[in-house]
Amino acid sequence: MVRLPAPVAGKRISYGPDSLQVGELRLPEGTGPFPVVVLLHGGCWLSEYNAAYMSHLSAALTKAGYATWNLEFRRVGNAGGGFPGTFQDVAQGTDYVRELAKAYPLLPKKVVVLGHSAGGHLALWLAARRNLPRTSPLYSPKPLKLKGVVALAGIPDLAAYSTAPGSCNKAVAQLLGGQPTETPERYAAGSPSQLLPLRVPVRLVQGAQDPIVPVSQAQNFATLAQTKGDDTRVLLLPNTGHFDLVYPASSAWPTIEKAVEDLLGSSRERQQKRL
Template sequence: MPTPAYDAQIKYGTEASQFGELRLPAGKGKFPVVVVVHGGCWLSAYNLQYMSHVSEALRKAGYATWNIEFRRVGETGGGWPGTFQDVAAGTDYLRELAKKYPLDLDRVAVIGHSAGGHLALWLAARTNLKQSSPLYSADPLPINGVVTLAGITDLKTYSEAEGSCNSAVEKLIGGSATQFPERYAEASPIELLPLQTPVRLVQGAKDPIVPVSQAESFATKAGNSAEVILLDQAGHFELVAPQSEGWPKIKKALDKLLN
């Protein structure tokens, strides 16, 4: 399946991976905006391209989409703290885009898959960071809601399990939770609760990469701000396939956050 075209590829920084793809619906706007954050275990081997079909489906549904790239583990500046700083800067750059494009910054949501689901949650949680943190932003763009698709919510717990993506957590953070407890506290969404932003955690019951417990434990601790949407027949990648049976539930969750 060919990659859907975007309206503009725009740099939000000077590094090669600091850019995003903007897609705009038909019409004059202003359009609600969905920031799209790709997964791939935070590794440079994976990029934003596979989220282009999600971005296009949301564009057709009336949302402007901003599919962001960022420095990842394996490239200069990726990992701690650059990956987080880039995702934050890319999201906040919507303020600049809104000067040129018809974007409604009063209606902004973030959707992320897998490791990108972790980063999507972190974007909502970063308002709880202390000013002394290297991940701190003085004026984060307000977010109306987050939809995670098989999102990793607890870096410490996830890193302790077996799996190739699990082992990437220490590469992202620079070491283990024992070595860098303060980094895990600033990077792991479950440690940055409570959130002021509503969260919908979409999870495939048959996911072999991110267990359902990641969503359930976060929702239990977050309380009323979070809801788990369990797709009984889905694995890991069906969640980013707009033709899948579960996609209408994902879109419905997003619609409720922005409309």
């Protein structure tokens, strides 16, 4: 696989008081205003992994004409991470696009959330959170409306994932403070599969050779979401693993770019509308 040089850094901006409540904003060339892709990294929801590995994907999407907001957030192992802090951070960071739009040429009404692995779970949850009851610790009023979600090897069913063998699976209990039988209310509030319908288009990009997140996570969620009336599609890529999905030099990149384009429109289309 082609090795890519490190991308030019974006502008780091805090969306909250904690040092981990920060995002990296990249803007395309031109005057804008630009639609926005919010990026959420994976890493089993654990503090050992951070947003840096999403930088190549962020830079590639920015080159394609989208502003990107690559979020960092508190994770399991960080003070305040886990439940509810991790969820609250990604919600706060995503809603902060409204504030960014006051200072930068962004379109806060044209936002897609794209997440990888555990970040794919959080991306789907961001679309689902409007279904939470007001009594939930994860509830937030007037969440930012999304144009859609692109989940790269996302994990929508936390209960099923937590009880299966694998490298990240045990981290679900750390995120939610117990197994499904011990903290069922947290699984209900944190699992996109239990918060359907999402009422936004969802594209589930999944590698057929992924050893970390099984294809069944995407397929079962799509089937369930479709019965609820959602526009949810699985884009299954043969000969593709888990991390190929976040590497723009891989064969997966055209599918990911097309998924974002389908939800937000292409830069060429936007230029033609302005003429």
